[in-house]
Amino acid sequence: MAISAAAKVGNQILFGKEYTGEARIRITLDNAYPNPGGYTSFIATTVKGISGLEGVTVFDVPTTLITNGAGAFLLTYYNRATDALRLVVAATGVEVANGVDLSLYAAVELIVRYY
Numbered sequence: 001m002a003i004s005a006a007a008k009v010g011n012q013i014l015f016g017k018e019y020t021g022e023a024r025i026r027i028t029l030d031n032a033y034p035n036p037g038g039y040t041s042f043i044a045t046t047v048k049g050i051s052g053l054e055g056v057t058v059f060d061v062p063t064t065l066i067t068n069g070a071g072a073f074l075l076t077y078y079n080r081a082t083d084a085l086r087l088v089v090a091a092t093g094v095e096v097a098n099g100v101d102l103s104l105y106a107a108v109e110l111i112v113r114y115y
Contacts, residue, residue: 026107057114
């Protein structure tokens with residue numbers, strides 16, 4: 001499965017930091033979380049598929065608390081070494097189980113920091 005509906009919703013250029021800018025992106029998760037490993041090729045396919053971010057070198061995707069609107073909270077974690085976006089249940093600290101439907105996590109906003 002894959003993340004869909006990726007779009008850039010904001011941008012900020014920074015100076016004097018280890019990265020040069022930030023983009024706010026909006027994604028929709030799918031109906032079968034891929035564990036182990038999470039959403040692999042996150043930057044290579046999802047982020048670089050967004051207009052205006054095709055040529056950036058991504059520095060980081062900060063950990064973010066997301067909700068599905070029904071009170072279920074997840075933490076996002078970006079593994080730079082494997083280019084994977086992983087999701088952890090906030091209450092337990094355990095990665096989301098394989099095959100869990102996350103499609104209610106729609107229009108999730110993340111920050112992408114880049115050079």
